[in-house]
Amino acid sequence: MGFRLMMYLAVILLGALIGARVKIGEKLSGRLGSIQTACLLLLLMVMGIKIGMDSEVISSFFSIGYSALVISVFTVGFSILGVKLVSGYVTGGRK
Amino acid sequence: MTGKILGAVAAGVALGFFLLPGWVLDYTDLIIDIGLMLLLFFVGIDIGMNRSVFGRIRNMGLKIILLPFMIIVGSILGAALAGALLGMPFNESGAVGAGLGWYTLSSILMANYSNELSTLAFIANVVREMMAFIIIPLVAKKIGFLGAIAPAGATAMDTGLPIISRATDSETAILAFITGAICTFSVPIIVPLILNL
Numbered sequence: 001m002g003f004r005l006m007m008y009l010a011v012i013l014l015g016a017l018i019g020a021r022v023k024i025g026e027k028l029s030g031r032l033g034s035i036q037t038a039c040l041l042l043l044l045m046v047m048g049i050k051i052g053m054d055s056e057v058i059s060s061f062f063s064i065g066y067s068a069l070v071i072s073v074f075t076v077g078f079s080i081l082g083v084k085l086v087s088g089y090v091t092g093g094r095k
Numbered sequence: 096m097t098g099k100i101l102g103a104v105a106a107g108v109a110l111g112f113f114l115l116p117g118w119v120l121d122y123t124d125l126i127i128d129i130g131l132m133l134l135l136f137f138v139g140i141d142i143g144m145n146r147s148v149f150g151r152i153r154n155m156g157l158k159i160i161l162l163p164f165m166i167i168v169g170s171i172l173g174a175a176l177a178g179a180l181l182g183m184p185f186n187e188s189g190a191v192g193a194g195l196g197w198y199t200l201s202s203i204l205m206a207n208y209s210n211e212l213s214t215l216a217f218i219a220n221v222v223r224e225m226m227a228f229i230i231i232p233l234v235a236k237k238i239g240f241l242g243a244i245a246p247a248g249a250t251a252m253d254t255g256l257p258i259i260s261r262a263t264d265s266e267t268a269i270l271a272f273i274t275g276a277i278c279t280f281s282v283p284i285i286v287p288l289i290l291n292l
Contacts, residue, residue, distance in 0.1 A: 005276055008253060011132050012272065015139020020146055029144070033261075036137045037096075040257050041103040043130035044228060047254070048107020049115060050123040057221060058112060060214050068219040071177045072226055075192045075219075078173025079245040080234060082165030087241040090158045 096232040096262065104225060127254075134257035138268050145265040152269055159270060163277035166245050170195055171289060174219075187212055190290040194220040195248035195278045196227065196255075204286045224250055228258055235262040244271045249282055251275030 024032070051057055061068070111119075142148065152159070170192040178188020191212070194201025198220035205213040227246035235243035240263040247255030252275025260268040 005252065005279070007132075008135055008272075011135045012139040012142065015136040015141075016143035017139075019140035019143020021143075024140070024144060032137065032140065036134065036257070037099075037261065039130055039134055039137070040261060041099055043127060043134060043254075043257070044100055044103040045107035045110075046123055046126045046130065048104040048109075049111035049119065050107075050127070051221065051225075052108035052111025052113075053115060053117070053120045053123075054111075057218065060218050061222075064211075064215050064218055065222075067181050067183075068215060068222050070181060071174050071188060071191055071215075071219045072222040074173035074177035075170045075223055076173070076226055076230070076246045078176070079166045079169035079248065080238060080242050082169030082172075083162055083245040084238060084242050086161045086165050087239055090155055090161055090241065092154070 097229055100232070100258070101229050104228060131253060131257075135253075138256055138260040141260060142265045142269060148264075148266040148269060151266055159273060160277070162241065162244060162270060163274045163281070166248055166274065166278060167193070167195065167281055167285065169245065170248060171285070186290055186292040189292070190286050191216045191219050193282065193285045193289050194223075195282055196220050196223045197249040197279065197282050198224065200282055201286055204283065205290065208290055223248065224254065227255055231255065231258045232262040235259075235267075240264065240267040241270065243267065244274050247271065247275065249275055249278040252279060 171189045172192075174192020175185050175189045178185060178191075181188070187209075190205060191201070194216050198217045201220050202213045202217035205216050223246070227248070227250065230246055231243045234246060243259055243263055244251050244267065247259060250256075251259060251271040252273075256268065256271055256275065259271045263271075
């Protein structure tokens with residue numbers, strides 16, 4: 001995982017370096033946003049394909065899906081609540 | 096955005112389940128890795144174009160650690176409460192929540208304890224990741240930018256990051272990466288810890 005983390009960090013830093021050095025106009029910036037959204041939706045579709053093709057995941061989902069869903073909803077809900085409780089303190093009152 | 100994300104994931108699951116041949120699965124990981132790198136590169140460009148965020152984040156200091164801490168505490172407590180409703184022991188449901196969306200590792204960590212719990216950890220964390228993708232834009236809009244980091248948990252540093260970046264701003268994207276990294280490093284420690292309580 002350490003290697004992956006470093007790889008992600010390196011890619012983000014490379015992008016940040018380019019973003020900081022190269023002057024990107026408003027038009028190109030808007031186009032980059034659209035490309036980013038298209039890539040994101042494609043990535044999510046491929047992740048969906050991976051899940052849809054995994055017969056073990058699909059069959060397990062039908063047998064223990066209810067428990068998994070209840071745990072996930074509570075996990076997500078309480079983690080949002082936890083962050084909400086401290087967000088004002090972390091940002092010093094800003095959004 | 097939430098509708099588009101839901102549509103993309105649902106279309107993918109339907110395509111994978113009903114239409115695509117088995118060999119496609121050999122390439123999905125590679126496509127996901129390439130797509131993710133490209134998206135993280137775009138996140139980097141956004142950050143580079145808004146350099147003032149670094150000063151603001153420096154001002155927050157160590158308070159940033161509260162974000163992953165509250166995500167971990169909230170996830171474990173939420174899962175424990177759900178477990179109580181489902182009639183599960185605290186240590187088992189809490190450990191499932193402590194997976195923080197990292198489904199592969201959390202299920203491996205529980206494999207020696209119980210096969211059934213390992214499968215539940217896998218599915219629950221897959222569902223958490225998918226749920227995170229869908230609700231992040233909604234949480235960003237209705238609850239706040241920092242709240243949008245929470246559903247992603249450990250995935251806030253990789254697969255969840257591009258969505259958080261699109262739904263929020265550069266400052267939140269950096270905080271999400273730091274939060275996701277801390278959550279990721281916490282999973283192998285807290286899952287066995289909770290499981291053995």
